[in-house]
Amino acid sequence: MSSSQSQKPQAPRYESNKYCVCTSCINNDGGQCATLVELEKHLKTVGILTANDAQLTQILLPGPPTHDLTPCHTTLLAFFSGVMDRELRDNMSKGRSMSRIQFFNQKICADDMASLLTWCRTGRIHIDYDDSDFQDDRCRFERLWNLAAMLEMPEFANFCMRLILAKYSWNVLGASETPALDFQSAPYGPTGPLFVITNQLDVVRHSRLSAFIERLLTSRDPLQEDLVHAVSNGKREAYQNAWHDRLASNIQLNYRVAESRTVDESKVDNDPTNPELAGLFLVSVPDRDPDQFRLELSRQGYQTAKNTVAKTKYTQRTLCVPSRDKQVFYKAFEYDPADHRELGAAPPR
Numbered sequence: 067m068s069s070s071q072s073q074k075p076q077a078p079r080y081e082s083n084k085y086c087v088c089t090s091c092i093n094n095d096g097g098q099c100a101t102l103v104e105l106e107k108h109l110k111t112v113g114i115l116t117a118n119d120a121q122l123t124q125i126l127l128p129g130p131p132t133h134d135l136t137p138c139h140t141t142l143l144a145f146f147s148g149v150m151d152r153e154l155r156d157n158m159s160k161g162r163s164m165s166r167i168q169f170f171n172q173k174i175c176a177d178d179m180a181s182l183l184t185w186c187r188t189g190r191i192h193i194d195y196d197d198s199d200f201q202d203d204r205c206r207f208e209r210l211w212n213l214a215a216m217l218e219m220p221e222f223a224n225f226c227m228r229l230i231l232a233k234y235s236w237n238v239l240g241a242s243e244t245p246a247l248d249f250q251s252a253p254y255g256p257t258g259p260l261f262v263i264t265n266q267l268d269v270v271r272h273s274r275l276s277a278f279i280e281r282l283l284t285s286r287d288p289l290q291e292d293l294v295h296a297v298s299n300g301k302r303e304a305y306q307n308a309w310h311d312r313l314a315s316n317i318q319l320n321y322r323v324a325e326s327r328t329v330d331e332s333k334v335d336n337d338p339t340n341p342e343l344a345g346l347f348l349v350s351v352p353d354r355d356p357d358q359f360r361l362e363l364s365r366q367g368y369q370t371a372k373n374t375v376a377k378t379k380y381t382q383r384t385l386c387v388p389s390r391d392k393q394v395f396y397k398a399f400e401y402d403p404a405d406h407r408e409l410g411a412a413p414p415r
């Protein structure tokens with residue numbers, strides 16, 4: 067009891083990531099917030115890549131436009147996304163610009179793409195802490211992680227994973243008015259896990275996100291008796307029904323959680339929200355220097371002046387067939403069982 071009490075921070079310190087679960091914020095030890103460090107690094111990179119650069123890329127999604135997707139600097143897209151990088155270089159080799167990219171993947175929704183573009187520009191996404199992403203049972207962060215993996219965006223995947231870790235660590239569904247940091251016992255809704263289980267990525271054999279959800283479901287029962295009491299009276303019935311209905315109707319689920327309400331105590335230490343295990347679910351980020359990146363592009367003929375419009379087509383089929391060089395990227399998003407560390411072992415950073 068006392069050890070879990072001492073883990074609780076006095077107050078969330080970083081206003082743009084209210085529910086930060088980085089080690090410094092959790093321990094409230096005066097160290098630098100890892101999320102804030104990432105943000106500063108991101109903004110510096112954006113500054114370098116967009117200086118004196120007027121070339122923008124417009125993203126187009128299937129169907130009629132439902133969302134105003136503000137064009138984004140081409141260099142930002144190419145720097146942060148392996149897929150966009152190859153697209154840009156391929157266009158350049160053919161003497162074309164990358165002013166438009168058409169996606170044909172029906173699974174990409176405009177809101178998610180808008181969040182991705184916002185993140186590219188600002189290093190953040192808009193999160194409504196009060197009434198949406200944390201309190202309601204949604205799968206937005208999980209969807210964005212999948213999008214990051216699809217477009218080979220390691221930094222964005224980690225940004226999303228930190229939000230996912232926070233979502234399953236903070237007890238915002240609980241009866242208390244004030245959300246509490248509640249590792250290993252915060253109740254969670256079925257939408258996120260079900261989304262991940264039913265939307266396994268074609269591009270990644272066993273993703274870090276699916277490994278996270280698998281471990282979550284096998285180490286922490288959402289309906290464990292003492293957790294049910296943590297859910298407020300108003301939400302309890304809907305919460306329980308949602309789990310029963312949705313898990314029971316999904317034949318893909320082999321998880322013990324669908325059959326039993328008791329936690330296997332020996333597996334509790336596997337809880338993926340344990341801060342010591344969090345590193346297992348973060349993607350390794352290749353060391354890329356934005357100055358070098360720009361230099362290399364200009365050597366290859368990258369022009370920053372206004373270019374003629376060239377429509378580039380992009381298909382889901384292309385995304386799903388990894389070539390040899392793509393596999394390096396995909397590997398980063400995969401969960402390797404060899405990475406499995408027992409509690410107490412140093413997680414990879």
Ligand SMILES: [Zn+2]
Pocket residue numbers: 080086087088089090091098099100101102
């Ligand atoms: Zn932090």
